[in-house]
Amino acid sequence: METRPDYKQHLVFCRELTRPGGTHYGFGTLWMPWERRGSFTSAVNKLRWKHGLGQEDLSWSALGPRSAELARDVVEKFFRTRWLWYHCAIVEKDVSTAELASNEDRARHCARLLRVAMDLFKKDGTDKRFSFRCAFGGGAESARAVRDEIEQRLAARSERLGRQLEFKASPEAESLGLQVCDLLTGAVATSFGEDVPSQFQHMIIHSVADCLGWESLRGDSPAGEWKFNIASTREYNAGRYRAALRRQVRHKYRLSGYRRSERDEGAI
Numbered sequence: 001m002e003t004r005p006d007y008k009q010h011l012v013f014c015r016e017l018t019r020p021g022g023t024h025y026g027f028g029t030l031w032m033p034w035e036r037r038g039s040f041t042s043a044v045n046k047l048r049w050k051h052g053l054g055q056e057d058l059s060w061s062a063l064g065p066r067s068a069e070l071a072r073d074v075v076e077k078f079f080r081t082r083w084l085w086y087h088c089a090i091v092e093k094d095v096s097t098a099e100l101a102s103n104e105d106r107a108r109h110c111a112r113l114l115r116v117a118m119d120l121f122k123k124d125g126t127d128k129r130f131s132f133r134c135a136f137g138g139g140a141e142s143a144r145a146v147r148d149e150i151e152q153r154l155a156a157r158s159e160r161l162g163r164q165l166e167f168k169a170s171p172e173a174e175s176l177g178l179q180v181c182d183l184l185t186g187a188v189a190t191s192f193g194e195d196v197p198s199q200f201q202h203m204i205i206h207s208v209a210d211c212l213g214w215e216s217l218r219g220d221s222p223a224g225e226w227k228f229n230i231a232s233t234r235e236y237n238a239g240r241y242r243a244a245l246r247r248q249v250r251h252k253y254r255l256s257g258y259r260r261s262e263r264d265e266g267a268i
Contacts, residue, residue, distance in 0.1 A: 009034035009129040013170075013177035014114070016106065016146075017060075017185045018137035024193045026090040027110045028185025029117060030177055034131065036083050037177075043081070044176055047073045058179040060186025060201065068200035071183055072207045078180070079211040079227070082255045086184050087229040089113040090192050103142060107149035113231070115154060118163065120226060128163045133170035135178050143169065184208065188230055191217035213250030220246045227255065 013030040032040055048054055051070040056062075058071055078084050089109050118130060136143035151167050158165050170178060187205045190197050197205060209217050212228060221230045228249070 010131070011037050011177070012114075012130055012132045013175065013181045014110070014132050014134045015178050015181040015185055016110070016136040017182070017189045024090055024092050024189055025106075026088055026185060026189045026192075027106075027113055028086065028088040028181050028188070029113065030181040030184070031085045031087070031117070032177075033083055034129075040084070041176055043077055044074060044180065047077065058176070059182045060190075060204075063183075063198065063200040063204065065200065068203055071200075071204050074180060074183065075204060075207045075211065078184070079251070080253050080255075085227050085229075086181070087113060087117045088185055088188055088231070090189055090230065090232040092192070092232065103138075103145045103149060106136070107146045107153060109233070110146070111150045111153035114150070115157070116231075117229070120224070120229075128161075129166070130163065131166045131168075133168055133175060133177065135170055135175070135182075188217050192232060211252045213252065214247060218245070221249050222246065225249050227251065 011032050011034050015028050015030075016025070017028065018025045044058075047070060048056060050073070053066060053070055056067045056070060058067065058074060063071060078086070089112070091109050114130075114132075118128070134143075134147055136146045138146070147167050147169065151165065154165060157163075183204065186201070187208050190201060191205055205217055208228075209215060212221075217230070219230070220232055221228065223231075
């Protein structure tokens with residue numbers, strides 16, 4: 001059985017991707033050990049310097065001729081690094097409902113994503129701390145309501161398991177972790193939706209899919225996939241359900257799960 005990473009404290013960047021009038025919305029989460037946050041920033045900044053782009057925005061919507069090659073290198077670095085992992089939930093909404101799903105529905109999907117991921121990475125289920133840095137859509141009031149609802153949904157179970165949760169808002173422009181999370185989430189969500197990606201976005205979609213051994217990103221990963229996990233669903237009020245296309249992942253870079261007791265040789 002594949003070893004999964006195990007740490008006492010995690011830093012989690014959580015980004016909601018919404019497009020008014022679109023057929024899908026979703027949440028992406030980028031996970032790393034708390035003590036690796038400096039290593040993460042250093043690794044991405046080295047790639048920025050390599051391309052001569054000191055402060056280039058890596059967000060999905062900002063991809064262009066200057067940043068696309070940099071973004072592709074960031075994707076490759078992510079898949080080569082044992083102590084980084086990404087999980088997302090893509091939701092197909094009923095196009096006859098409101099353009100933006102209700103705060104309750106958004107919180108329900110995001111809370112489930114976080115709960116499943118926390119359970120996947122537990123060792124004994126107790127004494128874990130998760131620090132979440134969040135950027136949600138719909139304006140400041142809506143984002144705060146979604147964040148509070150997620151925290152409430154996770155509180156009882158976390159208290160029972162001895163988990164400590166901390167939620168903070170974080171502007172995407174000021175957070176490198178949220179930018180990288182947005183980059184990965186944009187690649188997946190665009191693959192599920194009807195938007196036509198630009199040539200630069202298509203390059204990143206192809207790069208991520210290639211690292212998974214897939215031809216495209218429109219599909220679900222196995223439930224136990226720890227490195228790059230995609231889970232899609234359809235809103236319950238849609239009246240019908242789409243069976244997920246679940247695919248086996250064949251990683252381009254085969255990594256063993258990383259534990260803190262192991263040496264860091266070749267990790268980054």
